[in-house]
Amino acid sequence: MTARLYAVIAAALLAVVSCYYVYMRPNYNFHEAPLTHHNIERTRLSTSWPDYLIDCGGEKIIENSVHTKILWNDKYENNVVEWTGYFADVKYRSKGWLFPDIEPNVLVKMEPSESSVFADLVLTVPNDVYKANKELIDTLKKGNGIKFEGII
Numbered sequence: 001m002t003a004r005l006y007a008v009i010a011a012a013l014l015a016v017v018s019c020y021y022v023y024m025r026p027n028y029n030f031h032e033a034p035l036t037h038h039n040i041e042r043t044r045l046s047t048s049w050p051d052y053l054i055d056c057g058g059e060k061i062i063e064n065s066v067h068t069k070i071l072w073n074d075k076y077e078n079n080v081v082e083w084t085g086y087f088a089d090v091k092y093r094s095k096g097w098l099f100p101d102i103e104p105n106v107l108v109k110m111e112p113s114e115s116s117v118f119a120d121l122v123l124t125v126p127n128d129v130y131k132a133n134k135e136l137i138d139t140l141k142k143g144n145g146i147k148f149e150g151i152i
Helices: 002-024 049-056 057-063 063-074 127-132 135-140
Strands: 079-094 102-109 121-126 145-151
Touching: 049 057, 049 063, 049 079, 057 063, 063 121, 102 145, 127 135
Parallel strands: none
Antiparallel strands: 079 102, 079 145, 102 121
């Protein structure tokens, strides 16, 4: 019984010391995690799709997901790109019975593609843009080339 009590006390002390070290160590801001949003202002990037794959593609995520997420936050998040791809499909999504507006999700295959089966990108089209371009979106056929501008 006494040995167990000493073990519990030692474990609790170790936990307290460890937490204190992590919280108080130099150059560590406890409230700024590396996976938070960074780019508040939008900028136009000249990065191509192949460049994006080199930086943040599926293989990079598998190799080191934390490094890839940090790079994505710093370089791509909330920035504008203009790319060219191929229309694959459109999926219409309702926001529910309280919000009857429909937002289409345009599925796009890119070149080079990361998948032989699935779309590489899903473009969520805002409702006002969809209403202004409904005829164009509805007439797209699988394989049509599309040039789009979007916020990552």
